[in-house]
Amino acid sequence: MDSHALLLLLSLIIHFSSSVSDSSLKEGSYLSVKDVLESPTGVFSAGFCPVGDNAYCFAIWFTEPSCSRDDCTIVWMANRDFPVNGIRSKLWLQKTGNLVLTDAGKYIAWSTDTVSPSSTDLILYDTGNLALQNVEGVILWQSFDSPTNTLLPSQRFTKDMQLVSSRSRTNFSSGFYKLFFNNDNLLCLLYDDSKVTSIYWPTPWLVSWATGRFPYNSSRLAFLDTLGKFTSSDNFSFVSADYGVRLQRRLTIDFDGNLRLYSRKKGNNATWVVSWQALSQPCEIHGACGPYSKCSHSPISGRRCSCLPGYRVKNANDWSSGCESKFYISCDNDTDQFRFIRLPHVEFYGHDYGVYPGYTLEMCRKLCLSLCGCKGFQHRYIGDGMWPLVALTNNIRQNVIPSLCYPKILLLNGQRSPSFDGQFYLKVPKTRLFSDKENFSGLGLNCSTELHRPLNRVYQKSSQNEKLRLTLWFAYALGAVEIIGILLVWCFLFSSEKDLNEASQGYHHPAITGFKRFTYSELKKATGNFSVEIGRGAGGTVYKGTLPDNRIAAIKRLNIANQGQAEFLTEVSTIGKLNHMNLIEMWGYCAEREHRLLVYEYMEHGSLAEKISSRALDWRKRFQIALGTARGLAYLHEECLEWVLHCDVKPQNVLLDSSYQPKVSDFGLSKLLKRSGDLSCSIFSRIRGTRGYMAPEWVFNLPITSKADVYSFGIVVLEMVTGKSPAIGGTSTNGEGEELQRGLVTWVRQNKKNGGESWIEEIVDPILEGDYDKGEMEMLVMLALQCVEEDKDARPTMSKAVEILLHRKQYL
Structure with missing residues (x-):
């Protein structure tokens, strides 16, 4: 040829x-x-x-x-x-x-x-x-x-969708801001980076009725029409400034975290015009300036970031990294080494040790000095006209001094606004000279506009000589035309799909590229052929291992070998996005042939089950373990984007780090084990959990909600307080042969009923030797008893339990 x-x-x-x-x-x-x-x-x-x-x-x-x-x-x-x-x-x-x-x-x-x-x-x-x-x-x-960052007219926005901002104006990868329907059926804007998540719209400290929203709906549906009207099932709606005219329109969550409606006329010289935006004050958007910095805004210069006195910027090209301290604060209880710099009209949202109503400025100052990790405090006097609303919104008695004190464990979401009448007091050492009048004007907001994003993959070049390959190709073409033609057509029609299937075996799911994907041989070597077992449960077996970078890890070998690789990667990506100080941190995973493994951080003090009767756990540690466990579960139930029910809360799944801070583990196994249905009212195909910690609805085949975890939490608290196992008093029967372990709960309730004023002393673990706060102990036991009510509707939510533990003085 x-x-x-x-x-x-x-x-x-x-x-x-x-x-x-x-x-x-x-x-x-x-x-x-x-x-x-x-x-x-x-x-x-x-x-x-x-x-x-x-x-x-x-x-x-x-x-x-x-x-x-x-x-x-x-x-x-x-x-x-x-x-x-x-x-x-x-x-x-x-x-x-x-x-x-x-x-x-x-x-x-x-x-x-x-x-x-x-x-x-x-x-x-x-x-x-x-x-x-x-x-x-x-x-x-x-x-x-499956929208990305934009909603178009006639496009429905549902409970299963979310808009995610771009990283910057020219970097289109997923950013930090999201629009979605939260667990209360409200349309919200969320700041979500690898360490912190917080809702900033609608106003987070107001209850839903104060913002005009209606949470009592189940549709969770929003819609933008072609004329410029937006309506949502939570009673939120708006019309554009140019409503009624048929224009090109788009609702976009921009890289700066604001939700804006744009419109544009048809024509070559037409430009996009903002016809509505969610927030008129850009500094109200969380995460704009990063930790330990404050945001200020003016119509001329726009949004600007600046570091607090005593702090310096980490990355001037990306203020989302925030600032870092120039000084070090030790925890030697020497309150004379600190002083406070007053920052008028500055506030920091969130990350409070607690809310302390009725505290004077001096009381708030002493409170922050007594807390080692306190970075400063917010103090604000509330006018008589606003105090009833503030008191009602925050569940505060109205007869106290109309003031609020917020000691801060972290300084995030800082902004300076002349309309804010409160003050912030920054904690700094006396030995360093920081002027109260020092003006850190900072730099203008400089988001990275770097367009270049080189591919992070290497494509192997053919080792065959190109000239030789072409010569052979033409020789075959000239010598066997019919055979070559048949082969070309056959290769095109049949081999392309095979190549794609083979390539998919090495595909790394883009949602979890933040984790390390280990090979099975790597983890086998790290664990010494799985020789050091440190835990075992229904979900799998946990081994101790040393990773190639010398980190000590806990490696869990899951009993879900029949699960598909794509499904497993999707579930791992969901679990890996959950980030909280009281949840175990996942470092990586393995999905190779039939092997499914998860790699976690290693906890030095093991599980709560190993320490529950140890003298190492004094009263203060036990209380903090209860509080930390409640915080982790509350995050799973109510704060993360995708609800997660634990389904197996027990002392073995509460791990303790080097300072005895609790971290809830196995919080994603109910999802990895192919949980199905809406998490708010799941009907599970089989009972999950551990005997003695399971809520009654598991046995009676009732809908499983987050209240099942609340029940298990209550049992764990009672076990930690008394030092006794859940089944100390035997079992009861539901009439159909199903045994319900109610021994510990019944024993505590009987002591409460018959023990008089000394009933707490009768049930407390003798190993504490009476060294505990009686009032706090009674409050903790009463909370635990409320958590283990037979009727799930009588149990508190985990967020309510956290509130009671944090503000325990109000409940004593």
């Missing part, structure tokens, strides 16, 4: 394999980096957008008015956290009905995981929706169901 005939054959094959219509992609076809889909009237386009040097993301953007591909307004991205190479990367619509984005033809960066027995098309509509549908018109997947 001559060269002209060969080129004709190759061009026919290429045309057959990559033909694309203007607004749809046919089954068996693909889009290359240079190809673009356009909606029928050209309002939207879909294709590969450059996000760095030779790095691309598949995206949808506005193309009316016209724009170049690197400066268009992007409304959706498929692989924002996993950009692909500009060479040989393709978006395939396979004959199986699966839409797959390949990275350099070797790795799967993203897919819809859809299957269809009939033929499918990928269609871009004028609404901006990219839909995968079969010949019957059934939508198998659509971009409207």
Whole structure:
């Protein structure tokens, strides 16, 4: 065959394999980096957008008015956290009905995981929706169901969705801010980095009715219409400043954390205009300036960040890193070594030791001096007109002095506002000279605008000599034309799907790239062939190991070998995002063939079960363990984005670090063990938990809610206070042969009923030898008894339990 005939054959094959219509992609076809889909009237386009040097993301953007591909307004991205190479990367619509984005033809960066027995098309509509549908018109997947940072008119926003901001103006990877429906069915804005999460809109310290929201709904649905009106099921709504005119519109959570509605007229010179925004004061957005800094705003200079006196900036190019201390504070109880710098009109939201109503300024100062970790305190006198509302909102008696004291364990979300009439007092050492009038004006907010994002993968080059390969290829082509043609067609039709499946085995789920993925051989070596067992339970066996970087780790070998790799990676990504000081920290995982392992930090003092009758646990440590455990469970139930029920709260799953601070472990195993259903009212396929700590609803096959964990927490507290196991008094029966262990609870209640004023002394662990606060002990036992009520509705939430323990003086 001559060269002209060969080129004709190759061009026919290429045309057959990559033909694309203007607004749809046919089954068996693909889009290359240079190809673009356009909606029928050209309002939207879909294709590969450059996000760095030779790095691309598949995206949808506005193309009316016209724009170049690197400066268009992007409304959706498929692989924002996993950009692909500009060479040989393709978006395939396979004959199986699966839409797959390949990275350099070797790795799967993203897919819809859809299957269809009939033929499918990928269609871009004028609404901006990219839909995968079969010949019957059934939508198998659509971009409207998985938004990134933008909501378009006619796009429904539901309880299963969230908008996530970009990292910066030119870095499109996932940022720190999210819009979602919280557990109270309210539409909220959340700041969420690797260490801290906090809701900042609506006003977090107000109850829902004070913000005009309605939590008593189950639909959790929001919608933006084409005229500029937004409505939500929680009674929140707004209209744009240009309501009633049909314009291009988009609701976007920007990289700075503000939610804005943009509108634009059609035309080449039209620009986007902000027609509504959630917060008019940008300093109210949490995380804007990072820890130990304060935010200030003026209409001229905009938002600015500055460090507190005695602190210096960590990274002037990214203020989200905050500031660090120039001094060191020791904990030797010498209160004379400190003084306070008064910062008027400055406040820090959250991270309080507690709320202390009725405290004078001097009382608040002495309180902060007595707390080693106190970084400063907020003090504010409330006017008589506002005090009844503040007292009611914070559950405070109205007959105390109308003032509030907030000692701070961390200084986050700081802002200076002339309208704020409170004062902040910064704790600094007397030995350092920090002027009370020192003005740290700081630098303007400088978010990183670095566009370059090189790919963090290495593509192996062929070891074969290129010239030799071409020579052999032409020799085979000239010598065996028919065979070559058959092989080319066969390779294209049959081998591409095989290559994709093989590449998927090495695919690292983009949501969990923050963890280290260990091989099974690495963990086998780290544990000495799993020789040192330190714990065992229904979920698996825990071994002690030493990682290659010499960190001591606890490595859990899970009993879920039948779970698929993709499902396991998805569940691990959810668990890994949960971050709290009272939850065990996960360092990595292994998902290799049938092996499923999790790698955790190692706790020096083991579990609470090992220490529960030890003299090492004095009264103060036991109280702090109860408080820390309650905090960890409250975070799982109410603060993290995806609710998690523990389902097996017991002393063996409460671990103690070097300072005896508790960390709840195994908090994700109920999810890894294929839990199904809505977490607020799950019906489990089988009983989970440990005998003696299980709530009655497990036995009676009732809906399982977070109150099941509350019951188990109550049993753990009673066991820790008394030093006795849950079954000391035997068992009772439900009438159908099911035994319920109620021994410890019954014994404590009988002592309370018959023991008179000394009943607490009768039940307290003798190893404490009477060295405890009787009032606090009684309050803790009463809380535990309330947690183990038979009726789950009579039990408090874990957040209420935390509130009682933190503000125990009010309950004595």
